[in-house]
Amino acid sequence: MGVPSVFLRTFGCNFKCAGFGMPKGELSREVEDIASRVHYFNDYKKLPLVSTGCDSYASWDPRFKDLSPMLTTDSIVDSIMDMLPHKRWMSEHLVITGGEPLLGWQRNYVDLLSHDKMRGLQELTFETNGTQELHQDLKIYLHKWSISRSMGAITFSVSPKLGISGEKWEDAICPDVIYEYSQVGHTYLKFVVATKEDVEEAQAAVDEYSKRGFRGNVYLMPCGGVEKLYSMNARTVANEAMRLGWRYSDRLQVTLFKNEWGT
Numbered sequence: 001m002g003v004p005s006v007f008l009r010t011f012g013c014n015f016k017c018a019g020f021g022m023p024k025g026e027l028s029r030e031v032e033d034i035a036s037r038v039h040y041f042n043d044y045k046k047l048p049l050v051s052t053g054c055d056s057y058a059s060w061d062p063r064f065k066d067l068s069p070m071l072t073t074d075s076i077v078d079s080i081m082d083m084l085p086h087k088r089w090m091s092e093h094l095v096i097t098g099g100e101p102l103l104g105w106q107r108n109y110v111d112l113l114s115h116d117k118m119r120g121l122q123e124l125t126f127e128t129n130g131t132q133e134l135h136q137d138l139k140i141y142l143h144k145w146s147i148s149r150s151m152g153a154i155t156f157s158v159s160p161k162l163g164i165s166g167e168k169w170e171d172a173i174c175p176d177v178i179y180e181y182s183q184v185g186h187t188y189l190k191f192v193v194a195t196k197e198d199v200e201e202a203q204a205a206v207d208e209y210s211k212r213g214f215r216g217n218v219y220l221m222p223c224g225g226v227e228k229l230y231s232m233n234a235r236t237v238a239n240e241a242m243r244l245g246w247r248y249s250d251r252l253q254v255t256l257f258k259n260e261w262g263t
């Protein structure tokens with residue numbers, strides 16, 4: 001948080017997370033309503049923000065796919081370079097996020113990271129839901145990539161989905177996958193929670209990951225893509241993190257930018 005970073009958001013996700021912000025057992029219909037009016041929008045940035053379900057729905061729901069640009073590696077790199085304040089890499093991080101960025105797009109990351117203009121990049125983070133194994137080619141490439149850089153050059157920021165998301169435990173909690181990430185880069189877990197029950201579920205998940213050999217940090221993050229919802233439980237979540245000896249993660253993009261598209 002607070003580190004100058006460029007976010008590359010890829011399209012597609014294996015989850016829907018329609019349970020966020022909803023009473024237990026219910027799923028959000030907000031995106032369904034927006035999808036029924038999709039022809040009124042010509043750019044994903046004009047789509048309404050939602051207060052329940054996945055706040056990044058435009059980055060994975062096929063009904064909105066045509067609103068996102070399809071870009072070549074060259075044009076992605078040029079856009080990134082244009083965003084950098086000095087038009088070259090200094091201390092900025094590249095964060096590859098989604099949707100779920102470790103789906104089929106894995107095939108393209110070697111091409112992206114080996115691009116001439118990407119040579120100066122020193123720190124790379126994958127923001128993932130922790131369910132996708134790494135392709136062998138990417139794994140080998142990342143090993144080499146990190147050797148020529150400082151410790152911690154690669155981070156897997158894993159946000160495993162608990163019951164609060166509406167996704168099933170058996171699909172969402174994948175200890176072997178997290179262990180694999182931890183062999184390639186610095187890996188931490190970040191759980192989105194709203195109640196004590198969610199925190200207990202996070203503890204059960206951490207137990208599973210630990211049994212498989214995971215030894216990284218654990219963060220709790222309050223649920224809520226809109227400030228009102230999020231600020232309601234931020235303090236409780238911070239207290240729970242302190243009680244368990246875990247870390248607390250804020251949602252800076254909600255406070256600073258009200259979670260608008262592109263933040």
Ligand code: SF4
Pocket residue numbers: 013014015016017054055056057060098099100129161
């Ligand atoms: S895993 Fe992330 S991007 Fe995918 S639906 Fe859930 S919250 Fe949204």
